Amino acid sequence: MDQAARIREKIDLVTLISEYIPLKKMGRNFKTNCPFHNEKSPSFVVSPERQIWHCFGCGKGGDCFTFLMEYENLEFIEALKTLGKRAGIEVELSATDKGISSQKERIYKINRQAAQFYHYILTKHAVGKRALEYLTKRKISEKVIETFQLGFAPSTSNSLSNYLMQKKGHKSQDLVDAGLSSLRNGRVMDFFFNRIMFPLFDHRDNIIGFSGRTLDESSTSSKYVNTRETLVYHKGDVFFGLNSAKDEIKKEQTAIIMEGEFDVISAFMEGVGNAIAVKGTSLTENQVQLISRFAQKILLCFDNDSAGFEAMKRSLKTIEKKGITPYVVVLQNGKDPDEAIKDNPALFKKSIHDHINAYDFLISKIISQSDKKTVEGKKKISDELFPLIGGIENEIVKEHYLKKLADELDTSLESITRQLEKNQKGETPIVQVQNNLAKRSKEEASEHYLLSIIVQSKDAKALYTEAEEILKGFTFTISSYDKLFKELGMYFTKNDNFEASEFVKRLPNELHPSFDACYLFPLPKFEDEKRIHEDVKKAAKTLKEIYVKEKIKKISDAIRLKEKETHKDKEVQLEKLKEEFSQLVSFLK
Numbered sequence: 001m002d003q004a005a006r007i008r009e010k011i012d013l014v015t016l017i018s019e020y021i022p023l024k025k026m027g028r029n030f031k032t033n034c035p036f037h038n039e040k041s042p043s044f045v046v047s048p049e050r051q052i053w054h055c056f057g058c059g060k061g062g063d064c065f066t067f068l069m070e071y072e073n074l075e076f077i078e079a080l081k082t083l084g085k086r087a088g089i090e091v092e093l094s095a096t097d098k099g100i101s102s103q104k105e106r107i108y109k110i111n112r113q114a115a116q117f118y119h120y121i122l123t124k125h126a127v128g129k130r131a132l133e134y135l136t137k138r139k140i141s142e143k144v145i146e147t148f149q150l151g152f153a154p155s156t157s158n159s160l161s162n163y164l165m166q167k168k169g170h171k172s173q174d175l176v177d178a179g180l181s182s183l184r185n186g187r188v189m190d191f192f193f194n195r196i197m198f199p200l201f202d203h204r205d206n207i208i209g210f211s212g213r214t215l216d217e218s219s220t221s222s223k224y225v226n227t228r229e230t231l232v233y234h235k236g237d238v239f240f241g242l243n244s245a246k247d248e249i250k251k252e253q254t255a256i257i258m259e260g261e262f263d264v265i266s267a268f269m270e271g272v273g274n275a276i277a278v279k280g281t282s283l284t285e286n287q288v289q290l291i292s293r294f295a296q297k298i299l300l301c302f303d304n305d306s307a308g309f310e311a312m313k314r315s316l317k318t319i320e321k322k323g324i325t326p327y328v329v330v331l332q333n334g335k336d337p338d339e340a341i342k343d344n345p346a347l348f349k350k351s352i353h354d355h356i357n358a359y360d361f362l363i364s365k366i367i368s369q370s371d372k373k374t375v376e377g378k379k380k381i382s383d384e385l386f387p388l389i390g391g392i393e394n395e396i397v398k399e400h401y402l403k404k405l406a407d408e409l410d411t412s413l414e415s416i417t418r419q420l421e422k423n424q425k426g427e428t429p430i431v432q433v434q435n436n437l438a439k440r441s442k443e444e445a446s447e448h449y450l451l452s453i454i455v456q457s458k459d460a461k462a463l464y465t466e467a468e469e470i471l472k473g474f475t476f477t478i479s480s481y482d483k484l485f486k487e488l489g490m491y492f493t494k495n496d497n498f499e500a501s502e503f504v505k506r507l508p509n510e511l512h513p514s515f516d517a518c519y520l521f522p523l524p525k526f527e528d529e530k531r532i533h534e535d536v537k538k539a540a541k542t543l544k545e546i547y548v549k550e551k552i553k554k555i556s557d558a559i560r561l562k563e564k565e566t567h568k569d570k571e572v573q574l575e576k577l578k579e580e581f582s583q584l585v586s587f588l589k
Helices: 002-010 013-018 065-074 076-087 095-126 127-135 144-148 161-167 171-175 242-252 262-268 285-292 305-319 337-343 345-353 360-370 375-389 394-408 415-424 442-456 460-470 477-491 499-504 507-519 529-563 570-588
Strands: 025-026 031-032 044-047 053-054 149-151 181-184 187-190 195-200 207-212 223-225 254-258 275-278 297-300 326-328
Touching: 002 065, 002 076, 013 044, 013 305, 031 507, 053 305, 053 507, 065 275, 095 127, 095 144, 095 149, 095 161, 095 171, 095 195, 095 207, 127 149, 144 262, 144 297, 161 171, 161 187, 161 285, 171 181, 171 187, 171 477, 187 375, 195 242, 242 254, 242 262, 242 275, 254 262, 262 275, 262 337, 262 415, 285 305, 285 345, 297 305, 305 326, 305 360, 305 375, 326 360, 337 345, 360 375, 360 394, 375 394, 394 415, 442 460, 442 477, 442 507, 442 529, 460 477, 460 529, 499 507
Parallel strands: 254 275, 254 297, 297 326
Antiparallel strands: 025 031, 031 044, 044 053, 149 195, 181 187, 195 207, 207 223
16 A cells, blocks of 8 residues: 555646546646536536546546556456556566456466467468468458457367466466366367457456357357456457557548458548447447547448348437437448448448448438338338437437428328337336435535535635534534544644645544545535635524424424323423423524
8 A cells, every 4th residue: 555655646647637538627626528428517626626527417426546447447456557567667566456456467477478479370381271271361461460469269179278377377267267278078179269369458458258169150050159257258248359459540530440351441541540340230439439539420321221221220229318419321332341441442431431420321221111101111210210310318309300201201290209209208217327315305405515615615614614503512414524523623623724625634534435525515606705604504494494393393302202191290390391392403503
């Protein structure tokens, strides 16, 4: 943890986060839309003074380590090493730490060695000759084979496993954990065999898995087989080619998303360097989240068949949720991008240049498949388009396409809108992540607001003193806030000025998130100091009032129960309860 503290001091959080998402200066802090949940108004706040971040929408927060862990899906040890390298501090791991981090690194290492094995078999060994001829026939050059580190898995059942265990010293379980082998009747067997191998990289250049393509076009087995889910490989999180395409995607601010590895490779060979391929049947939220780090525009260039069309439709809602406008590349020739490029590269590039809005394409495509002049045709068209147009986040854009659909079907916008609303009533509504404070009770929100004003004020001690005078005997609803308030009291017995960095050092770790949330909470602009003091008193009195009302209710219930009793001390106890009741009522008056 001493190493972590040294690294934390060297890393400027604002600079670090700015490399991933744009930040905007707002007063003494920075704000932006949270990268960890979908939102329209920014609730992600970064404090350059405290070197912390917090999102008031999803509740996540922390320091440079927690940000990198959340954003890059890293373990703490991985984040420590990454930021240590950035800070110029060599990280020394304990035996325990090495155990925690070694499993992922072991898989990365095994995958890298497997990729080298497959590549050698393809390019240097006689066993790979047929696969190399296949690639040559597809006009894949040696340079491209090297760039993408393509390889070949032999048809033998355990050649890779034997190589990794006997030559590289790995255990059989390590190979199983990496998804490269399986255990059958006590024997270690290769997972991939007789397939062209495409290494799958993450955007940090780690090989996380493989995709294997059959050589036999007439084979009844799956054309592509991917590494099964492992500690580092999750199909719905990965793009083929992102590691080599990310710089071009950043430069163009556009990502062209395809379906197959050969599509991406063919595009690369023709100078289209911002193409990547999904690993699955459509885009997932995690993939859109990942690509949104690099591009503001997505062009869908899926296969020119019904499966590609369905994959495109499934992808739209996911893209819309992230607030990105989807576009479509319409192939003029060929069943897929690879075939279209080989047939006419210039026409393919023109198709990319002439990309169209996905919803314009959808309306045109779906209308062309039915007779829009018949009642049946209109119903079929509207039934297919409503779920897609209804998913558009921007209401202005949504109305534009509803108008267009109304014109195409020769009906009114009103009838189209009414029918859309009817359809959507039957759907499960999308639950939007809301500000956590909006979900809290009045009491909890007042507690948060009161503490936020105090810890963010230049006159924190005076404000605390005023609140403490009003709140004598009061216990905060939220336990962490109650402890924070008491910690403030102890702090101010020895300090007149409030230094957040010093105060936080004395706090138990479990109170840090609550303190950070109060310290970063966006407060209104106060006209003057007098208004700040008034708001503190008002918040404290609100809490006291809620507290007193709750106590009055409890005493009132106690009086009713006591009146039913018959023992000799009843009257004395009743008198005490009624006196306490009167005092509390007079306080409210």
